[in-house]
Amino acid sequence: MKAADYELYFAAIHGDQEAFEMVIRKLSRPLFAIAFGALQNREEAEDTVQDAFVKAWKGRWRVRDAHKFPAWIGAIVRHRAHDILMRRKTIPLDEQFNEISSGQAQFWLADAERHQQVHAALATLPELHRSALVLRYLEGTDYATIERLLGVSNGALRGILGRALATMRKRLKPKLEGLHVNHS
Amino acid sequence: MLTIHDRIEEFLAADLHNELSESEREELHTHLMECAGCRDLHKQEQVINKALQGTLEHSKPLFGFEQRILGAFRNRVPYRKRNVGSFFLNATRSRAAQLAGAAIVLLTLFEIGQHVTGETNENPWRTLFVSRKPPAARATAAAAAAQSSWTAHAQVFAANESTNPTAPSPTAAPILAADPVASPKATVANTPVAVESSPGESTREDNTARANAPEDATANAATAQATPAPLIGGNDERKLIRNASLDLEVRSFDDALQSITDLAKAAGGYIATNSSEKQENGKLRGEIVVKVLPDNLDDFLGKLRGLGELKNQTLATQDVSKQYLDTDARLRNARVVEQRLVDMLEKNSGRVSDLLQVEKELGRVREQIEQMEGELKFMESQVQFATVTIRLAEKDMGAPAGFLIKERVQLALFVPEVEKVYATIRGFASDVVQISNAALDHDASGRVSARISMLVAPEESDNVIAKIRAMGRVTNFQVQSQRVARGGQGMAADAKTEWDKVELNITISREDDEPARQQTSLSVRAADVNGATKQLGAIAQTGQGKIRSSTFSRHPNGAEFSSVSLRIPLKNYNAVMQSLASLGKLENITVHREDRPGDVSDEQSAPADVTVTVYSQGNIVAPETGLSATLRRTLTQSAAALMWSLRMVGVALASVAPWALLVAIAFAVIIAVRRFLRARAG
Structure with missing residues (x-):
């Protein structure tokens, strides 16, 4: 972690509200990715991130080590998302994706089915794998940051992402047979 | 070591995400050239990558996401200025502050405790400090002494050698003195003797003292060795009588006696006396006196312990050396006197009366000699053998020999004619029925009752009771039986149970009195x-x-x-x-x-x-009827009610009156004071 980041987290933990807002600016997108990975619903993900920040502010003194701050707040988001997921368990997945797709622009209609398939495949992944994958693809976050946010040990992420992608491949393979991507 | 083929998934993912190092990428691409399967995977993975990118592109947070998050945060968390309070609040969360706080609290408690108990003299800080100081001081002093006066030590060593060349301990000092600079501290730590003797001025005295010490030690050792000598070697110098007595609980008396006999023989002794006594419950108790050689006493006692549970043991040693020597000296003296008297007789010169006198004297002296010899012999026998008194008791000594069941029956009999029944029951008296008490009461009101107590043999009791019950109505019939242990207490599985005579108490009353x-x-x-x-x-x-x-x-x-x-x-x-x-x-x-x-x-x-x-029914007629009577009754009753309520009002007034009076007086006083003040002001 960079020294500047450490300073920022340290100040935030010790009650500097401006520093905490900086942290919000810095971490809200990755955290959104984590929440989205878990929930696959934008509104809920956004609410989750909001709640998580407020909760983090209130309980900031629990964090003794500023190095662990990103992992801590990441854990808050994941727990919160998990709670929401448990609560809405009865809603079938398909409907959600329909809802999501319907929000897309008209000319994406052709792709809508493909998006839905990808989401459905994502939904079958373990939560950690999904969060990692979404963090990577949604925000293009580098491996080191992902590791820090998810609290996985150094180097473990490669394995996680490798397995996640392989699973996706196996799930989507029959459906994407006809799909050709220009390969340079 | 896993090859790249085994970890192809990781590598492919990392490659797509641009997270491979230069060398790793080269490695991967080399492998892809070689392995067709992995190449295929690579292609598929690229497709998936594209698909994911394309899909998740549209899942990005909507425009203004960060602003919304920030706004929500500001709404929900009111902005606070950092003030002194928040500083302290934050301070309490730092671990150092918490530790300091805990320390302060503990110290305060400690001080309070000291105040309460009043232990002001014993300040632990001071004692801690003081107790820590001396070793350091001693060490430095020792080092200094070792450096400055090693020559003195050397001289002392020489002196030591001359006085006591074989003493082992003083050599420690010369070792220290010989090499003072090398590692004085280590030497100090290893040889505490050197530390104590370090002051240079007093080394000589110290050393002589130390030189004496080994001599004392050897002397002590000599005496220590000398002390047990008479016990072991039968040295004549000390006459010790050793007695031991012990209580043992054994399983079987006879077996124990046999073992003791064997043990005593083995220890070169014999059984002096032996007595035993049989208890009521069949257990044996007894006392055995054994004489063994004093040398074997301890061994013998140790073996005795194996016989059973040791309850009590005493070992006494009596030193009769002085008595023995005294008697011995007097005996020798008496012998000399005897010899002289014998000589006198043999000379045979003088008168007969003198001879008679000498003869008489000789007799007295010989008697004394015999007595003293007897004493000495007794003492020697006592010394020669140690006396061991063993009291043996078999296990479960206190178990009861038997149980006695005492039954007490009580019944109340109601009959038409008390006297007749009384006479009949008294007629039961025989060798199995014993009437212990019988009384017939006629009280002043003419009531008749009788009480009979009898003792009935257990085998006959049921019969007698049935007979008595047939004589009238029985209301109160109580049977109490009591089990009494005989000759001990507690439980005993094989104890006999006996039935005692049944005590029967009968109360006879007339049936009308029931x-x-x-x-x-x-x-x-x-x-x-x-x-x-x-x-x-x-x-x-x-x-x-x-x-x-x-x-x-x-x-x-x-x-x-x-x-x-x-x-x-x-x-x-x-x-x-x-x-x-x-x-x-x-x-x-x-x-x-x-x-x-x-x-x-x-x-x-x-x-x-x-x-x-x-x-x-008689002539039940109301005394007065009619309108006038009714009116009169109504009037009297209402007048009575009125009087009653008046009385109640009076009571209420009486209870309020003192308070009203008090308030009135207070008001009056206040008004008077005000008036007085106004008049003064005017």
């Missing part, structure tokens, strides 16, 4: 009271009952009352009640029944009392 099981009272209105009363007598007869009492009275207004009390057996109660109904209308029936739990008497024949009041 309290009724059920009491009924009722009234019957009948025109002809006399006739109804006579009828009652007949009813009582048919119900196998009898009339206990009856009264008759006539009131001035012509009403007649007749009260009859019947006693009938409970089994006929219902029949009697039905025939009573034929007399007239039954009123005010109350029934009181008393059931005593555990009552053994026969329910059917239990007595029931019925009290019947027969009455006829």
Whole structure:
């Protein structure tokens, strides 16, 4: 972690509200990715991130080590998302994706089915794998940051992402047979 | 080591995400060239990558996401200025501050505790400091001394060698002195002797003292070795009588005795006396006195312990050396006197009376000599053998020899004729029935009762009790049996159980005196009271009952009352009640029944009392009727009510009055004071 980041987290933990807002600016997108990975619903993900920040502010003194701050707040988001997921368990997945797709622009209609398939495949992944994958693809976050946010040990992420992608491949393979991507 | 082929998934993903190092990428691409399967995977992975990118592109947070998050945060968390309070709040969260706080609290508690207990003199900080200081001081002093005066030590060593060349301990000092600079501290730590002797001025004295020490030690060792010598070697210098006594609990007395005999023989001793005694419960207890050689005493005692559980042991040693030596000296003296007297006799010069005198004296001296010799011999025998007194007791000494069951029976008998039954029961007296107490009471009211106590042989008791119970109604029948242990306490599985004579207490009373099981009272209105009363007598007869009492009275207004009390057996109660109904209308029936739990008497024949009041109506007319009477009554009653309420008002006033008075006085005082003040001001 960079020294500047450490300073920022340290100040935030010790009650500097401006520093905490900086942290919000810095971490809200990755955290959104984590929440989205878990929930696959934008509104809920956004609410989750909001709640998580407020909760983090209130309980900031629990964090003794500023190095662990990103992992801590990441854990808050994941727990919160998990709670929401448990609560809405009865809603079938398909409907959600329909809802999501319907929000897309008209000319994406052709792709809508493909998006839905990808989401459905994502939904079958373990939560950690999904969060990692979404963090990577949604925000293009580098491996080191992902590791820090998810609290996985150094180097473990490669394995996680490798397995996640392989699973996706196996799930989507029959459906994407006809799909050709220009390969340079 | 996993090859790249095994970890292809990781590598492919990392490659797509641009997270491979230069060398890794090269490695991957080389592998892809070689392996067709991985190449295929690579292609598929790229497709998936594209698909994911394309899909998740549209899942990015909507525009203004960060602003919304920030805004929500600001809404929900009011902005706070950092002030002193928040500083302290944050400070409490730092670990150092928490530790300091805990330390302060502990210190405060400690100080308070010291104040409370008043232990002001013993300041632990000071003692801690002081106790820590001396070792350091000593060490430095030792080092300094070692450096400055090693020559002195060397001289001392020389002196030591001359005085006591074989003493081992002083060599420690020369070692220190010889090499003072190398590592004085280590030497100090290793040889505490050197530390104590370090001051340079006093080394000489110290050393001489130390030189003496080994001599003392060897002297002590010599005496220590000398002390046990008489015990072991039978040295004549010390005469010790050793006695031991011990209590042992053994399984079997005879076996133990046999073992002790064997042990005593092995220890070169013998059994002096042996006594045993058999207890009531068959257990043996006894005392054995064993004489063993003193040398073998400890060994012998140790072996004895193996025989059973050791309860008590005493070992005493008596030193009779002085007594022995005294007696010995006196004996020698007496022998010399004897010899002289014998010489005198042999000379045979002088008168006969003198000779007689000498003879007499000789006799006395010889008697003394014999006595003293006896004493010495006794002492020697005592010393020669140690006396061991062993008290043996078999296990479960306190177990009872047997149990005695004592039965006590109590019964209350209600019979028609007390005297007759009393005489009959007294007639039971025989060799198995023993009447211990019998009394017949006639009290002032003419009631007769009797009490008989008897002792009955256990085998005959049931028979006697049955006979007595057949004589009348038995209400209270109690049997108590008690198990009494004999000759000990506690439990014993194989103890015998015996039956003692049964104690029988009988109370005999007239059956009329028996309290009724059920009491009924009722009234019957009948025109002809006399006739109804006579009828009652007949009813009582048919119900196998009898009339206990009856009264008759006539009131001035012509009403007649007749009260009859019947006693009938409970089994006929219902029949009697039905025939009573034929007399007239039954009123005010109350029934009181008393059931005593555990009552053994026969329910059917239990007595029931019925009290019947027969009455006829007299001329029952209200004394006054009519309007004027009613009016008068109303007026008197209302006047009484009015007076009563007046009285209540009076009471209320009386309770309030003192307070009202108090308030009035207060007001008056206040007004007076004000007036006075105003007048002064004016």
